[in-house]
Amino acid sequence: MNRYWTLSDKPVGAWPEADTFVLREGPIPSPGPGQALTRTIYISLDPYQWGYKRRRVEAPGAACHARTVSQVIESRMDGFAAGDLVFNTNGWAEYGLMGEGVARPSYMIPRRLDPAQGRISQAVGVLGMLGLTAYAGMVLMAEPRPGETAVVSAASGGVGQIAGQLARMRGARVVGIAGRAEKCRFVVEELGYDACVSHLSPTFAADLRAACPDGIDVYFENVGGAVFDAVLPLFNTGARMTICGLIATYGDAANTNPRAALQARGEAVFRARGVTVRDLFVGDYVEGHHDAFLREVAPWVASGQVKYREDIREGIETVPACFAEMLRGDNFGKMLVRVGEDPTV
Numbered sequence: 001m002n003r004y005w006t007l008s009d010k011p012v013g014a015w016p017e018a019d020t021f022v023l024r025e026g027p028i029p030s031p032g033p034g035q036a037l038t039r040t041i042y043i044s045l046d047p048y049q050w051g052y053k054r055r056r057v058e059a060p061g062a063a064c065h066a067r068t069v070s071q072v073i074e075s076r077m078d079g080f081a082a083g084d085l086v087f088n089t090n091g092w093a094e095y096g097l098m099g100e101g102v103a104r105p106s107y108m109i110p111r112r113l114d115p116a117q118g119r120i121s122q123a124v125g126v127l128g129m130l131g132l133t134a135y136a137g138m139v140l141m142a143e144p145r146p147g148e149t150a151v152v153s154a155a156s157g158g159v160g161q162i163a164g165q166l167a168r169m170r171g172a173r174v175v176g177i178a179g180r181a182e183k184c185r186f187v188v189e190e191l192g193y194d195a196c197v198s199h200l201s202p203t204f205a206a207d208l209r210a211a212c213p214d215g216i217d218v219y220f221e222n223v224g225g226a227v228f229d230a231v232l233p234l235f236n237t238g239a240r241m242t243i244c245g246l247i248a249t250y251g252d253a254a255n256t257n258p259r260a261a262l263q264a265r266g267e268a269v270f271r272a273r274g275v276t277v278r279d280l281f282v283g284d285y286v287e288g289h290h291d292a293f294l295r296e297v298a299p300w301v302a303s304g305q306v307k308y309r310e311d312i313r314e315g316i317e318t319v320p321a322c323f324a325e326m327l328r329g330d331n332f333g334k335m336l337v338r339v340g341e342d343p344t345v
């Protein structure tokens with residue numbers, strides 16, 4: 001049998017609750033022509049998935065969407081054979097189909113993984129869309145220069161860890177913003193950021209100002225809300241801001257357009273100081289940049305020059321609880337759930 005999580009038919013509230021999801025059982029599907037059956041090994045839990053749930057993007061009764069690392073069991077799909085390890089989108093499910101007619105976001109293209117390139121779990125993290133997000137938003141869009149100050153929010157998370165390290169490799173002084181003290185320590189001691197301040201501190205805005213004595217030239221925004229408000233007065237003339245995500249607003253039903261609200265709050269400073277604000281959507285970079293990104297970044301990850309922490313939980317039963325933890329910052333590193341044996345470890 002296949003166990004999988006769906007949304008319940010209760011109204012979806014601001015944040016996930018105990019009865020938001022239902023664990024169901026059904027037969028393991030059979031692959032049709034052009035399809036392959038895969039078993040899920042790792043389920044990636046990411047903030048954007050909450051938007052999918054709140055907007056009820058998934059078909060009623062279908063498994064909740066997620067990017068996954070899986071293994072092919074049976075293939076009728078060109079280019080894939082039984083035993084292959086793949087990136088695909090099985091969702092919150094133990095088994096799934098990929099290939100012809102299987103719904104998925106257009107830029108989440110199934111691909112075969114090479115375990116020699118890095119741990120297979122990293123295909124949904126630093127060697128996948130999260131690494132590419134950091135690379136596109138920091139290197140390609142914000143272009144940090146030697147001596148500049150770059151600030152990254154959610155700095156210990158899946159995207160933030162990488163964004164700051166890439167800025168530092170380009171010679172910038174990098175300041176992180178994170179939650180708990182152990183996360184801030186990790187950001188400085190393990191990732192090599194120059195400083196990290198906690199947004200949980202009552203003196204957060206003053207701490208950030210003290211950590212950025214020369215102002216802020218580059219800001220990689222993952223959070224929004226009060227974190228953005230503390231960054232805003234510190235922008236230097238000609239600063240660049242990449243809006244990657246606004247996780248602080250994802251549960252706020254009244255704030256239907258958080259991007260516009262942020263623009264309105266920042267407008268006077270943006271205009272007076274010539275701050276360039278650009279929006280990032282990783283899907284725009286998959287086709288043109290993923291291979292080049294992998295060639296550049298995979299060797300750094302393999303050699304330890306770029307560090308990357310994962311928070312791997314266990315068991316299909318735990319998925320909704322882990323998801324809720326990730327949304328409120330109780331993850332420490334990129335959140336994944338292992339639901340099947342990883343043959344590479």
Ligand SMILES: NC(=O)c1ccc[n+]([C@@H]2O[C@H](COP(=O)([O-])OP(=O)(O)OC[C@H]3O[C@@H](n4cnc5c(N)ncnc54)[C@H](OP(=O)(O)O)[C@@H]3O)[C@@H](O)[C@H]2O)c1
Binds near residue numbers: 156245247280283
């Ligand atoms: N634009 C794109 O194409 C794209 C692609 C991927 C991801 N994203 C976005 O990138 C951001 C980071 O995603 P991720 O996958 O790397 O997640 P993540 O950082 O691994 O996990 C989310 C983190 O956000 C922080 N957080 C949550 N609520 C917060 C709040 N109210 N104030 C301050 N911090 C809060 C928590 O860290 P602390 O404990 O440190 O506060 C939490 O651990 C998200 O906004 C996501 O939507 C965008």
